[in-house]
Amino acid sequence: MGRWGRNLLSVVALGCSRAMDFTPQKNTALLNYLRRHVDGEVRFDSTTRQLYSTDASIYQIEPLGVVIPKTTVALEAAVQIALEMHVPIVPRGGGTSLSGQSIGAGIVLDCSKYLNNILDIDPQQRSARVQPGVILDQLNRALDAHSLMFGPPVATASRANLGGMILPGSPADFGKLVADETEKWAKVIRAANIKPD
Ligand SMILES: Cc1cc2nc3c(=O)[nH]c(=O)nc-3n(C[C@H](O)[C@H](O)[C@H](O)COP(=O)(O)OP(=O)(O)OC[C@H]3O[C@@H](n4cnc5c(N)ncnc54)[C@H](O)[C@@H]3O)c2cc1C
Numbered sequence: 001m002g003r004w005g006r007n008l009l010s011v012v013a014l015g016c017s018r019a020m021d022f023t024p025q026k027n028t029a030l031l032n033y034l035r036r037h038v039d040g041e042v043r044f045d046s047t048t049r050q051l052y053s054t055d056a057s058i059y060q061i062e063p064l065g066v067v068i069p070k071t072t073v074a075l076e077a078a079v080q081i082a083l084e085m086h087v088p089i090v091p092r093g094g095g096t097s098l099s100g101q102s103i104g105a106g107i108v109l110d111c112s113k114y115l116n117n118i119l120d121i122d123p124q125q126r127s128a129r130v131q132p133g134v135i136l137d138q139l140n141r142a143l144d145a146h147s148l149m150f151g152p153p154v155a156t157a158s159r160a161n162l163g164g165m166i167l168p169g170s171p172a173d174f175g176k177l178v179a180d181e182t183e184k185w186a187k188v189i190r191a192a193n194i195k196p197d
Pocket of ligand 1: 055056090091092093094095096097098101102111132133153154155156159160161162163164165166
């Protein structure tokens with residue numbers, strides 16, 4: 001494993017050490033809290049946790065659970081709850097990261113299943129508003145009707161979500177190029193509206 005890989009793994013492990021210390025009671029409290037307030041799928045079962053324990057990297061870390069929000073309000077609620085209960089979050093798109101960025105021991109927030117709508121396209125302004133789970137090829141198919149395209153080149157265009165393209169796909173220049181390009185063209189990135197203590 002290269003120096004970068006080792007560093008990243010230890011960052012992931014350190015960032016999640018509190019979550020891994022969870023007692024079963026606190027785990028149940030978190031599950032119930034999420035189920036009460038989040039419109040979407042809240043899955044803490046072993047099969048789901050194993051499914052989300054890998055991405056395209058060599059690493060494997062089982063999360064505490066997975067939340068698949070149906071709306072942006074539900075996504076914000078999940079982030080707020082994680083903040084309140086001091087649980088790390090791992091947003092996830094297509095899960096094609098090569099360095100373990102989309103896995104972690106906290107709560108995985110899967111934006112790809114429901115938050116995948118193109119909200120509008122304005123050909124005059126050459127702009128589009130999208131949810132984070134929109135796939136690059138999906139956006140470019142819709143833009144093609146207006147002779148437009150969203151440029152950042154990523155080999156996984158049939159899987160990569162716009163949300164997943166904003167952070168570097170790998171610690172090397174390879175992923176940084178796509179992230180920089182995406183950031184350059186993404187005018188407004190609306191972050192989850194969380195309220196820290
Ligand atoms: C065969 C192969 C070829 C590849 N080729 C390229 C390439 O040419 N160029 C390149 O740059 N990369 C490449 N990659 C890496 C990867 O496919 C890209 O970086 C891609 O953009 C990741 O998108 P994703 O939706 O799978 O993101 P994920 O892997 O799901 O997530 C990537 C990062 O973004 C974060 N994230 C996801 N969604 C959100 C959100 N809504 N809000 C905030 N953060 C979020 C995740 O937590 C993670 O840190 C390749 C990977 C493979 C397996």
